[in-house]
Amino acid sequence: MDPIRNPYAPGAGQRPPELAGRDEQLAAFEVVLERVAKRRPERSLILTGLRGVGKTVLLNALRSSAVRAGWGTGKLEARPDQLLRRPLSSALHTAVRELGHPPSRSAQSDDVTHVLGVIKSFAQRDAGPNAKLRDRWNPGIDAPAVRGRADSGDIEIDLVELLSDVGGLASDIGKGVAIFVDEMQDLGPDDVSALCAACHEISQASLPVIVVGAGLPHLPSVLSASKSYSERLFHYQRIDRLDRTAADRALSAPAKEEDAEFTPEALEAMFAATGGYPYFIQAYGKEVWELAPRSPVTADDVAVAAPAAQNELAVGFFGSRYDRATPGEREYLRAMADAAEQQADADSVPTAAVASLLGRTPQSLSPARDTLMKKGLIYSGERGRIAFTVPHFGRYLREQHDST
Numbered sequence: 001m002d003p004i005r006n007p008y009a010p011g012a013g014q015r016p017p018e019l020a021g022r023d024e025q026l027a028a029f030e031v032v033l034e035r036v037a038k039r040r041p042e043r044s045l046i047l048t049g050l051r052g053v054g055k056t057v058l059l060n061a062l063r064s065s066a067v068r069a070g071w072g073t074g075k076l077e078a079r080p081d082q083l084l085r086r087p088l089s090s091a092l093h094t095a096v097r098e099l100g101h102p103p104s105r106s107a108q109s110d111d112v113t114h115v116l117g118v119i120k121s122f123a124q125r126d127a128g129p130n131a132k133l134r135d136r137w138n139p140g141i142d143a144p145a146v147r148g149r150a151d152s153g154d155i156e157i158d159l160v161e162l163l164s165d166v167g168g169l170a171s172d173i174g175k176g177v178a179i180f181v182d183e184m185q186d187l188g189p190d191d192v193s194a195l196c197a198a199c200h201e202i203s204q205a206s207l208p209v210i211v212v213g214a215g216l217p218h219l220p221s222v223l224s225a226s227k228s229y230s231e232r233l234f235h236y237q238r239i240d241r242l243d244r245t246a247a248d249r250a251l252s253a254p255a256k257e258e259d260a261e262f263t264p265e266a267l268e269a270m271f272a273a274t275g276g277y278p279y280f281i282q283a284y285g286k287e288v289w290e291l292a293p294r295s296p297v298t299a300d301d302v303a304v305a306a307p308a309a310q311n312e313l314a315v316g317f318f319g320s321r322y323d324r325a326t327p328g329e330r331e332y333l334r335a336m337a338d339a340a341e342q343q344a345d346a347d348s349v350p351t352a353a354v355a356s357l358l359g360r361t362p363q364s365l366s367p368a369r370d371t372l373m374k375k376g377l378i379y380s381g382e383r384g385r386i387a388f389t390v391p392h393f394g395r396y397l398r399e400q401h402d403s404t
């Protein structure tokens with residue numbers, strides 16, 4: 001069918017033509033926004049799930065809801081080995097500027113300038129206490145830095161002061177602020193603990209600020225390892241593959257916009273192939289559209305397009321991740337895949353089973369395991385067990401192995 005009109009969008013963070021199966025999360029977030037605006041107690045929200053289930057896309061959709069509700073919003077993506085200070089100040093800078101527009105009263109804009117100055121002093125502390133002016137990072141904030149606020153150098157103290165000031169401003173203006181943190185599991189331990197402490201503080205003071213985080217399935221354990229009260233602080237939402245109805249809608253609704261449709265058998269074949277994983281749905285959707293001669297798309301068209309779709313996934317989804325692993329790490333990944341197969345494709349496998357397949361001791365393998373975790377390819381949800389963060393990764397690795 002016409003490639004120009006192909007609606008499907010495989011790709012990290014790519015907005016799907018139809019955000020299917022997330023109505024519950026979107027509706028719940030509307031309630032959170034309303035409650036926070038009314039100064040009702042609300043917990044910050046954490047979305048967790050495997051790679052490609054649509055966390056980033058949902059995070060962006062929640063941000064849009066907050067913007068529509070007149071909130072100030074900002075977003076950052078955590079990276080391993082990067083401190084929170086700079087990206088968070090950029091996100092808060094954006095959020096406060098959104099809050100301050102349009103400046104309706106002159107007194108109000110003075111307050112905005114003050115809070116921007118606090119964000120600036122928070123950001124500039126990045127360079128160390130005695131850094132020369134020229135070595136200080138210039139966050140591009142158009143306000144004089146407010147010295148002595150949020151710049152002690154202790155990230156926990158500073159973050160509490162910073163979010164309290166931002167929350168105070170939002171509260172005076174009668175709006176809220178939402179900060180979105182993607183790949184949250186990659187925050188360093190000090191930053192995680194500071195962020196928890198700051199969320200704790202703002203929720204006790206009922207300030208209208210919330211943090212919405214997204215990350216891999218072990219994010220809750222990262223948070224609770226940092227602060228034991230984090231379980232009560234955050235509301236966790238598992239983002240998973242789409243059920244049959246939602247998966248059908250993710251394919252049919254965009255097709256209908258282009259006056260095309262799938263036969264019921266085609267939809268069934270698509271679900272069998274994709275397992276309802278959003279990334280797979282987009283990849284298969286794109287290839288089937290490309291190769292099907294006409295509407296309606298049939299089950300035969302799906303069968304014809306499957307190798308191309310698998311190829312698209314091998315390159316764009318699996319391969320790009322596999323490429324990040326060193327030879328030693330790849331060996332570890334393949335042993336994990338074999339161990340999972342031996343256990344009827346269990347979600348997680350014991351690290352001991354991986355070690356015994358490789359004929360090594362678990363201790364000698366822990367460097368490989370740790371770097372794979374750091375690279376976000378595997379995670380450990382419970383002690384002594386590990387799992388792939390990428391759905392169907394084991395199958396991909398085994399097929400790759402067989403063909404070489």
Ligand SMILES: Nc1ncnc2c1ncn2[C@@H]1O[C@H](COP(=O)(O)OP(=O)(O)OP(=O)(O)O)[C@@H](O)[C@H]1O
Nearest residue numbers: 010011013016020051052053054055056057278279
């Ligand atoms: N609800 C949905 N309905 C249909 N397609 C979706 C949905 N959510 C996400 N997608 C599609 O799935 C793909 C992956 O989405 P996204 O990048 O948000 O996943 P992710 O969970 O953030 O993955 P990662 O962990 O790799 O960052 C994109 O192509 C997106 O368009």
Ligand SMILES: [Mg+2]
Nearest residue numbers: 013055056057
């Ligand atoms: Mg993402």
